[in-house]
């Protein structure tokens with residue numbers, strides 16, 4: 301990557317984009333997940349209305365957008381937790397319509413939840429063990445005979461301990477998950493999802509509530525997933541984080557994908573700024589509200605620009 | 621007051637067949653509710669199909685008692701599948717509604733005139749368990765006294781076998797719940813979606829749980845049917861389900877021995893109160909103006925209800941439960 305230089309806005313080259321055009325619905329060279337014509341309505345509200353979107357394999361893709369943009373709903377649809385009113389989506393080329401969520405997970409696409417779903421009355425280590433797929437001891441009859449599953453259980457436990465250490469949760473190993481803090485639950489949920497060695501991890505606001513000191517190491521873990529050959533899609537509101545780790549950014553607003561591109565592309569995208577501004581076409585807003593939102597959006601855009609400049613060096617100190 | 625009678629009744633109630641009936645019903649609910657979080661409000665229905673499956677097979681179809689037992693268990697499995705197929709796909713409260721309704725339907729069908737030729741209507745089916753008592757190592761008609769315990773030879777035999785079944789079911793529960801299979805069940809109780817997101821077929825596990833707990837209930841029905849040599853529809857009223865729940869919560873849910881201990885205490889208290897109140901009536905300790913004899917039958921429920929409420933206030937986790945776990949609701 302080219303070095304960012306001073307106040308001069310960095311130029312995004314074709315190479316940065318991997319030959320992908322920075323526009324909504326852009327085709328990717330090797331998409332692991334793609335969706336077409338996805339629509340989900342809740343009564344009168346159109347929560348998701350995505351014409352086309354693709355997620356590139358072996359990349360970290362950020363899914364951003366204002367509150368209520370439909371990010372979580374799209375996650376739910378793609379992972380089988382909710383069914384769309386229309387549309388088709390494929391994982392590794394296989395259509396997933398009508399596939400129940402547990403089968404989606406078994407196929408290699410595992411998700412976490414925005415509102416953590418810890419199993420509070422299980423200990424941390426038990427939470428982790430549950431994450432391992434296809435366990436022999438999880439079948440009724442083999443479960444009765446400990447000898448049939450105890451060695452597998454030991455292997456699973458070893459892997460779980462490794463992950464717990466990585467996520468700095470090893471000291472909480474024997475505690476009930478219910479006694480963890482919100483941030484620790486986020487970490488546990490992510491670690492638990494990794495027990496299945498998924499191909500694609502879908503993280504819904506993984507950093508929300510996590511101590512900033514830990515955020516850095518968590519970001520490191522997410523990047524490590526990519527190095528290990530996994531693909532990651534994550535929802536995030538913190539633009540610094542988005543800049544720091546994502547290869548590609550998909551922006552949603554009011555259910556639609558309104559922009560795509562590298563983090564730097566997105567920082568300058570007028571449609572994105574408008575979306576965060578809350579421009580409702582053909583709708584008159586009180587001038588004061590418009591002014592307030594404009595200031596907010598400018599600050600937001602500024603933050604994007606600035607962190608874009610700090611993109612190539614991992615220095616976070618100079619960020620606002 | 622006849623204190624001797626009171627003590628004998630109370631102690632004998634510990635091992636009596638009715639206690640086994642409630643303990644097995646409660647162990648089934650322990651699987652459903654305690655471990656999996658399934659709201660089965662129709663355990664009486666599972667107990668009924670066990671008892672009637674046996675009695676009808678022997679009396680109406682002339683099959684052997686042992687085949688009848690298998691039929692009773694088979695009906696419970698069938699009932700679980702039938703109810704679970706639609707209801708387990710829906711939100712938890714649907715299962716509660718479906719099961720309570722099904723249990724009442726089973727009872728009403730069993731006592732209706734139209735099925736009298738098969739199920740015996742109001743008076744039920746009687747004297748079908750001779751084959752069981754033919755194997756009795758004790759003398760069927762003799763009375764056996766051990767200290768404060770007093771049982772007939774028939775009682776001893778059904779109790780020995782019945783408690784054997786209780787121990788077997790406790791062992792089964794223990795083995796399953798320490799395994800990864802049990803871990804999935806307990807996780808489903810905590811949060812279904814989390815379990816789904818980890819690739820487990822929640823529906824299939826809930827179905828297995830419903831079948832297993834239902835079969836335990838059916839075994840309770842079978843033990844009581846053999847013990848009484850009789851099945852009657854009103855044994856399986858909704859009240860039975862709630863006594864089982866009471867026993868489970870008293871002893872401690874999601875504990876292997878919770879329903880066993882709870883069932884014993886519950887039935888001993890139930891029996892004890894009954895005997896004490898009757899004795900007080902006989903001794904004219906309570907004047908008619910305060911409590912008539914028809915009211916006294918109900919008073920024990922009032923006492924038990926009050927005791928359960930106190931328990932919920934002071935020990936909501938039950939006798940064997942872990943208070944720490946209770947702190948993490950939600």
Ligand SMILES: Nc1ncnc2c1ncn2[C@@H]1O[C@H](COP(=O)(O)OP(=O)(O)OP(=O)(O)O)[C@@H](O)[C@H]1O
Nearest residue numbers: 342345347365366367368369370371372373374414
């Ligand atoms: N179960 C539901 N019933 C009705 N409306 C819903 C439901 N789920 C989501 N919505 C609506 O769909 C829209 C999109 O919600 P969604 O949760 O997907 O947004 P989001 O982008 O994840 O927002 P946030 O950043 O706040 O998490 C919102 O208007 C929301 O009110």
Ligand SMILES: [Mg+2]
Nearest residue numbers: 371372373414
């Ligand atoms: Mg969301």
